[in-house]
Amino acid sequence: MKGERQPPPKGGDAGPRVVIIGSGISGILMGIKLLARGWRDFVILEKAETLGGTWRDNRYPGAACDVAAHLYVYSFAPNPAWRSRYAKGPDIWNYYRRVARRYGVLPYIQYGKEVEAAEFDGAGWxxxxxxxxxxQADIVVAATGRLHHPMLPDIPGAESFAGPKFHTAQWDETVPLKDRRLGLIGTGSTATQIVAALADEVGQLKLFQRTAQWVFPVADTPVPLWKRLAFRLSPRYARNYYYTLRSQTEARGKAATGDRTARAARDQQCFDALARVRDPVLRAKLTPDYEVGCKRLVMSGTFYDAVQKPSVDVVVEGVERIEPRGVVTRDGQLHELDVLVFATGFDAHAYLRPIKVTGERGVTLDEVWREVPLTYRAIAAPQMPNFFFINGPYSPGGSASVVGIVEAQADYLMQLIERIAERKVQLVPRQEAAVAWLEEVRERARQSVWGSGGCQSWYLDKTGTPSLDPSTLSELQAQLAAPDWDHFVERPALVELACAAA
Incomplete structure (x- = not known):
């Protein structure tokens, strides 16, 4: 299975030369879109030895998606075989691998190819x-995702810990956990999944909590056999179910952007779930001091049950330092541990870094993004001709499944690529169009609960502004239905850059 290298098929319209960076959900999708158009002159560069991003890297116990499984698929490739409402990580990875194989993408992936730089020379990249x-490429598509640079906390003495220690995205499956003392730093979605998965396996689990999280209750119910058969035998039934889930998700997403009815219903469900914690002292520890939805909601129907088990201890005194024997909290207590795990998330603002991208006249992407990651519709950046992003800066988040978001972006991007191919041109967004779009998005984001809810989260940039578009999926699809060509500079390909600059 490693690499799954196959020779590319012959024939077909070569189309423009395209380099896609990353073979996760977005990279696979772009490969499918290009092949559907009949274009075969492309390559997907993957830094690892097999495809996938999030669901290849995150293999920790309990890893699962908090979006309903039948929605977390490409709209054109339903999976009738899901056995539960929320799919587990390995099953999701297998789904996308199967889709990549079915649609002929695997031969175009090159593994062990970590991109260091992309440089525009006037004619191409x-x-x-x-x-x-x-x-050499006419077009580059960065499909690197947002959550792939693990963040480790800056805690004094971290290197001194005598036992195994690792980030959740670098889980060491060789480390035994049964009946051992496990320390878990962090309380986001990943941490809550690990607590639910390991509470009955480890001897003791210390959950070091800096910030309490609001938990939205969901039931991971099995999908009965009759329903799986109905999905398989009736495409209409499967399609209707997909859009029902999408509507439910969109309604919940509107709670973050001003719909008072949706917000009240969502909040009450979170309050009711927290009330199930019987011990008032523990319930107080788990009660956030900010509005529901300000941070990304944790979706779980099992965390509150797991955290009440005798093997679990929620520690809120704050981590002072790490010693060889364990973690010392600010009250001076040493929490002795056998294994230490960091569930501390990712650098969501690194985007495609550390890749160095150099565009027109030697201007780097880091220079364009010095103040803020300026893009036009999260898909293109000024001074970077024919260089595009899928799920780039200021993509929507928290209001829709990321799969639907990247599909909408890929369809828009294919319109740009079609124009590039047909007219043999280079496209770059106008500075003023990008600035206007980004200012509008940032202002809307400030008015959302992510900007006004009174918390710190990975959604926020260095100015405290949410770095995402609060649009729902329906709104995004309408916005991206057709490009506004007046917002782009279009010039013939293969001209000298100096002439183009004129």
């Missing part, structure tokens, strides 16, 4: 990889 590979 020169993409280089860490192993010395060089790829």
């Amino acid at each position: 020169r993409v280089t990889t860490r192993d010395g590979g060089v790829y």
Whole structure:
């Protein structure tokens, strides 16, 4: 299975030369879209030795998606075989691998190709990889995702811990956990899944909580056989179910952006779930001091049950330092541990870094993004001709399944690529169009609960503004239905840059 290399098929319209960076959900999708158009002159560069991003890297106990499984699929490739409402990580990874195989994408993936740089030379892009590979492209698509740079906390003495220690995205499956003392730093979605999965396995689980999380109750109910058969035998039934789930998710997303009825209903469900914690002292520890939805909601029907078990201890005194024997909290107590796990999330603002991207006239993407990651519709950046993003800065989040979001973006991007191919041009968004779009998005984001709810979260940029578009999926699809060509500079390809600048 490793690599799954196959020779690319022959024939077909070559189309523009396209380099796609990343073989996760977005990269696979772009490959499918290009092949559907008949274009075969593309390559997907993947830094790892097999495809996938999030669901390849996150293999911790209990790893699962908090979006309903039948919605967390490409709309054109339903999976009737899901056995529960919320799919587990390995099953999701297998779904996307099967789809990549079914649609002929696997032959176009090159593994072990970590991109170091992309440089525009006036005629096109020169993409280089860490192993010395060089790829010439007319178009580059960064499909690197947002949550792939693990964040480790800056805690004094972390390196001194004597036992195994690792980030959840680098889970060491060789480390035994049964009856051992496990320390878990962090309380987001990943941490709550681990607590639910390991509360009955470990001897003791210390959950070091800096910030309490609001938990929205969901039931991971099995999908009965009759329903799986109905999904398989009736495409209409499967399609209707997909759109029902999408509507439910969109309604919940509107709670973050001003719908008072949706917000009240969502909040009450969170309050009712928290009330199930019987011990008032523990319930107080788990009660957030900010509005529901200000941070990304934790979706779980099992965390509150697990955290009340005798094997679990929620520690809220704050971590002072780490010693060889364990964690010392600010009250001076040493919590002795055998294994230490960091559930501390990712650098959501790194985007495609550390790749160095150099565009027109030697301007780097880091320079364009010095103050704020300026993009046009989260898909293109000024001074970067024919360089595009899927799920780039200021993509929507928290209001829809990411799969639906990247589908809408990929369909829009294919319209740009069609124009590039048909007219043999380079496209770059106008600075003023990008600035206007971003200012509008940021102002709307400030008015959402993510900007006004009184908390710190990975949604916020260095200015305290949520770095996401609060649009629902329906709104995004309408916004991206057709490009406004007046918002782009269009010039013939293969001209000298100096002439183009004129």
